[in-house]
Amino acid sequence: MPRQTDPFIIKEWGGNISDRNVQGWSWRLFEGTSLGEPGVGSLRQVISQRAPLILILVLGLALVLLASRVIWLQGWQGNYWRGVAEGNRIRIETVNASRGLIVDRQGKILAHNVASFRLVAVPAELPQDEIKREEFLTSVLADVPTELLLQDNITQLSQPSYLPLIIASSLPHELALKLMTLVGEGTGLRVEPAAERRYDGGEAIAHVIGYVGPVSPEEYKAEAGVYKLTDTKGKVGLEASYETVLRGQPGVRQVEVDASGLERKIFATKPAVAGAKLKLTIDSSLQQVAYESLKRAVVANAGKGGSVVVLNPNDGSVLALVSYPSFDLNVFTIERSSEIINQLLTDDSHPLFNRSLGGEYPSGSTIKPVVAAAALQERVITPSTTFMSTGGVYAGQQFFADWKAGGHGLTNVYKAIAESVNTFFYLIGGGSDKITGLGITRLSNYFKKFGLGKITGINLLGEQSGFVPTPLWKQEVMQDRWYRGDTYNVSIGQGNLLVTPLQMAVAYSALVTDGQLVRPYLVDDIILPDDQVKQESKLLYGNVGLSAQTLAVVKQGMRQTVTVGSARSLSSLPISVAGKTGTAQTGLNTKPHAWFAGYAPADKPEIVLVTMIEYGGEGSQAAVPIAREIFSWFAQDSERLGLDKK
Structure with missing residues (x-):
């Protein structure tokens, strides 16, 4: 029985490929070219020349793209990303100015500030699950009197906003200390010191002095960049007419914080400028x-x-x-009473x-x-x-x-x-x-x-x-x-x-x-x-x-x-x-x-x-x-x- 020739055997030392036993293959495909009849050496040459070239082109293109991206990020957008990086460790804090006093023509104080505390929420940092959020807020606010709660702001806590909202104000010292044990970094709530407005002129001068109140969402939008949602402003009376004079100029603190948000270092400060004092013609x-x-x-x-x-x-x-x-002006500020405010609003004699x-x-x-x-x-x-x-x-x-x-x-x-x-x-x-x-x-x-x-x-x-x-x-x-x-x-x-x-x-x-x-x-x-x-x-x-x-x-x-x-x-x-x-x-x-x-x-x-x-x-x-x-x-x-x- 004649010996079968393996059609895939490659003959060494320049021997020709036996194409007669390979269907569809013929060295005549190379006729008219400079390659001549390909041998093993010429095939190896073709393979060895093309593969590295393609690899080099791919790697070169990748390097060009990478370099372009680096140039784009560090050059054209360098300031932006540098700011983002700094923002991850540097916090800009507003320092509220002390509101100016109001005194009568004899120098008797009619409106001044007293130290207090308030509970502030950052909605986006609260639990996003509605049930968990409600449970958390209920547990924290359980001991806070209803008249101290700002219900309009509480209804906005489901919105994923990073703008702080005051949800309780005029907190007594003991209650503030208790709340501090329940809230803190990472909870979306914080207790912070605040200055509340107190009025000493009684009912006799209420319509003249007026009162301050939290900045409303409408006021916040209308005066963008002037107020924060945690600010107060004059609502009626002289408190409103002389708002820009009494408010003063807020300051700024630039502080370094760690990954937990705790303050580590103060980089720069711009002190607040207290509001001016009004001396009235009223006796x-x-x-x-x-x-x-x-x-x-x-x-x-x-x-x-x-x-x-x-x-x-x-x-x-x-x-x-x-x-x-x-x-009494104080029912709108330091002694807030929603019940009394509602009575004032509905009284047929219109005391306001x-x-x-x-x-x-x-x-x-x-x-x-x-x-x-x-x-x-x-x-x-x-x-x-x-x-x-x-x-x-x-x-x-x-x-x-x-x-x-x-x-x-x-x-x-x-x-x-x-x-x-x-x-x-x-x-x-x-x-x-x-x-x-x-x-x-x-x-x-x-x-x-x-x-x-x-x-x-x-x-x-x-x-x-x-x-x-x-x-x-x-x-x-x-x-x-x-x-x-x-x-x-x-x-x-x-x-x-x-x-x-x-x-x-x-x-x-x-x-x-x-x-x-x-x-x-x-x-x-x-x-x-x-x-x-x-x-x-x-x-x-x-x-x-x-x-x-x-x-x-x-x-x-x-x-x-x-x-x-x-x-x-x-x-x-x-x-x-x-x-x-x-x-x-x-x-x-x-x-x-x-x-x-x-x-x-x-x-x-x-x-x-x-x-x-x-x-x-x-x-x-x-x-x-x-x-x-x-x-x-x-x-x-x-x-x-x-x-x-x-």
């Missing part, structure tokens, strides 16, 4: 006297609320600004409402000195002009009555102011078929000259502008023309005329000085941390343009209000005072608002006083007793005010 003693007197009068006359404003007419400084009912600058009321007869001044200045009347008051006047078929049945008899401007004779003011305001009055256009122009119908510009939020009606307004809003009877109503402080107690104080300041219109202000000095004093600007809005004779006549009429008129109970005071009572009708089934506006001393005014009781009844009976108590205090303690006298 706390006078404020308290005014508040207590107003409170008694409101209760005694079954009123709904009331206001007292005391101004220095010579420069606009506010000596007292009272609104009743009021509230600042009636002195936000309440808009018909002025009643307190507007009559302004109307008299306009008529004298426009020569509608002279000091000797008289009208007969027989109980009222007609405008068409409508009768407009005097408050006194049968009238007041023959009346000049002095008597008209002193006895509040409606007929006199109907005629000088709206005229009659035989008498030319001011008319609504001139009346409204003078009201605006005295600052009515616009805000006074006091440095508090929430001021309202009141309202001065015009024929155009009535036509546009009520689709009706203006009648003489409308002017009659406005001339005695009724109809659609609305004022705030603060506006009336500014208007009377113009009457009792040389006609200057002042801007009321509450902050006298801003005292910086380095003890530099920055005085608030004392602005005058100009002059209402009344002659000396006009002013003298009106002031004499207001003096007679006290000596022989509707405020005779003030005549026995140890100082001379002058003023005007007012009784503003509010409807058929409700009591009128009780007003008094006046000043002292009558010959050289140092204070202007306006008081009003909502639904308090007659001004002479309900409002004048308040004025008597305040003027009595002033007679004894006026020197402590240190007023600028002109």
Whole structure:
């Protein structure tokens, strides 16, 4: 049997491959090439040349890619990744500034800071499993009183955010120590020291000072970069108006931390700058006297609320600004009580409402000195002009009555102011078929000259502008023309005329000085941390343009209000005072608002006083007793005010 040849045997020493026994293989494939018939050596050469070349190309490409990546990371993005690396070991911490004090004109502290503790959460560091998170929070917060919890922030803990949230504040020292044993690094909760705001002025000054509260998510977004969610800011009152001054400038600490987040080294610090101190124009003693007197009068006359404003007419400084009912500021801060806050928010008497600058009321007869001044200045009347008051006047078929049945008899401007004779003011305001009055256009122009119908510009939020009606307004809003009877109503402080107690104080300041219109202000000095004093600007809005004779006549009429008129109970005071009572009708089934506006001393005014009781009844009976108590205090303690006298 012939020997079979192995077709895969490779002959050594250059022998040819036996292709005749390999199907599909032929050396003729190499014909026409320089390779010739391949032998073992030529095949080895082909293999040995290609494999290393491919390997080198692959490795070279890998090295090029690696080098490019290194250059990209260390060069182009070097600063970014260096910052990330540093961030893993360096923590930037904000150092809160101490909030500035608020003191009265005598230096008595009204708002200051006290040491406290708060519980802060970082939502993303809490257990992400909902059940475990709830169990953990329940165990930690079990002993924390409900009123100390910030429920709105607690509801946000399910969001994977790294922004810290305060979930409990004003923690007592013992409770804070207990919580420290339950929380710490890695738990998502921490107890940290904090400064809480305490208010020492009581309910009397609540509407002036205002209060601070946690920054809301809306405030955080609106003022991006200014606040953290763990900050507090002024919400109302001077705390809000002077937020940037009181807050100060936060500092920064750059610290090194280890893998557990514990501080190891301080790299750099930028100290915080404390907030400035506000020195107010308010006198706390006078404020308290005014508040207590107003409170008694409101209760005694079954009123709904009331206001007292005391101004220095010579420069606009506010000596007292009272609104009743009021509230304890500390329930919003150091003594937080959600129950009391809810009661305040739902109380029908609106204790959070600042009636002195936000309440808009018909002025009643307190507007009559302004109307008299306009008529004298426009020569509608002279000091000797008289009208007969027989109980009222007609405008068409409508009768407009005097408050006194049968009238007041023959009346000049002095008597008209002193006895509040409606007929006199109907005629000088709206005229009659035989008498030319001011008319609504001139009346409204003078009201605006005295600052009515616009805000006074006091440095508090929430001021309202009141309202001065015009024929155009009535036509546009009520689709009706203006009648003489409308002017009659406005001339005695009724109809659609609305004022705030603060506006009336500014208007009377113009009457009792040389006609200057002042801007009321509450902050006298801003005292910086380095003890530099920055005085608030004392602005005058100009002059209402009344002659000396006009002013003298009106002031004499207001003096007679006290000596022989509707405020005779003030005549026995140890100082001379002058003023005007007012009784503003509010409807058929409700009591009128009780007003008094006046000043002292009558010959050289140092204070202007306006008081009003909502639904308090007659001004002479309900409002004048308040004025008597305040003027009595002033007679004894006026020197402590240190007023600028002109």
